[in-house]
Amino acid sequence: MRLRGVGRRYGLAGPWVLRGVDLGLPARALVRIEGANGTGKSTLLRLLAGIDAPTEGRICGDRPRTAYVPERFPAALPFTAAGYLVHLGRIHGLRTAEAAGRAEAWLTRFGAAGHARTPLAELSKGTGQKVAVAQALLAEPELLVLDEAWTGLDTAARDELDRAVAERVAAGATVVFVDHDPRRLAGAADRAYRVEGHGLVAAPLAPAGASAGPRVRIEVAGPPGTSLPAGLPGDPAQEAGEAGALRLTVAAVHSDALLSALLTARPPWHIRRLTPVPGDVAVPAASGVPVRPTAPDEAP
Known part of the structure; x- marks a missing residue:
């Protein structure tokens, strides 16, 4: 998928938020979007996710199976946490039983399984954000778009989302994200861009291992x-x-x-x-991958 000369403004005579944006999204890549508040980062992500359409320019190529985590989760919806995830799973083409199984698995990974039957409107902001992230991940998207998705999550859930992003990229997906913390996934991004002056410019990548955590x-x-x-x-x-x-x-x-x-x-x-690695912060426990040493003649 590629953006060619894309611009976006709201209203026929409104000011341009973005203009002349050219961007290609490769497969199996982690792409960071940077920029000051109000420069149009969220607008760019909404264009990539297909939520908004360009005012000018074109988005070319086949649209991959896409999932999106917005900056603000619409919690006032008539669903329980699990019901909402199953509903979104069905929209993504999953069978009901499969969607329910994935919903349970992701709520468990993010430490929110105890809130599966809680109405969305009664969830705390942090738990609601876990549901927002889970709905995007359960579809195993080819393009995952994350707009400040880590905001409001506790430390364990932020680490889990880091791992989930790495898993999606390893599976061949493209992940595009915005986060206010410059250390978020530092050293892991394949490309970085900065929104400035209504356009998009390449930004330097953090060196491998720099502030990348343990x-x-x-x-x-x-x-x-x-x-x-x-x-x-x-x-x-x-x-x-x-x-x-x-x-x-x-x-x-x-x-x-x-x-x-x-x-x-x-x-x-x-x-x-x-x-x-000595001197690094303690390593979080693995989330389901066996790490018991295997002998050379032992099947893993």
Whole structure:
């Protein structure tokens, strides 16, 4: 999908919010959008998500399956938390049972399973934001658009969303996000752009590992003569380990997706050891990926 000369204003004679925007979205990429308040970041995200249409210019190419987390979640809807997720899942084409299963799984991951039957209007702001994020993730979108999606989440839920973003990119999706914290996913973004003067300009990327939070080292071994799979999540740094092993260092937010990619590769790689990088903050517990070391002759 590509934006060509896209502009957007509200009303026939309203001021231009964006104008002359050219942007291509590659697959399997994490894209950060920056800019001062009021410059048009949310408008750009709404255009990407298909919520708004351009006033001028074109959006070319096939629209991928898209999910969007708005800056403000419309909590005054006549649903319970689980009912809303199932409803959105059905809109995305899921069967009712499948949507219900994914809704339960995502509410559990974000620590909100106890509020599944609570009406949306009675949820706290933080829990409502967890539901907003869950509705976007349960559809496994090809394009995930996040507008300040971390705002209002507790620390554990923010970490979980970091991991979910890494998982979507590892699965081949494109994730476009805005966040007020410049450290959000620092070192992980593939591209960054800044909205200024109604247009979009390339912004410098944070160097790999810079302010990216805790890191882990994963010692792995593969069958003789086997190379690491291409395009591993988190673009881990590699160095030789002991007894023919490889030592991979990656931001902790990417560790679950990286472990999953290694264990499901053909042939699979064996995980010998996973340890935090000394001096970094404690590594959050993995969310469902087995990290028990596997012996060279043991099936993972």
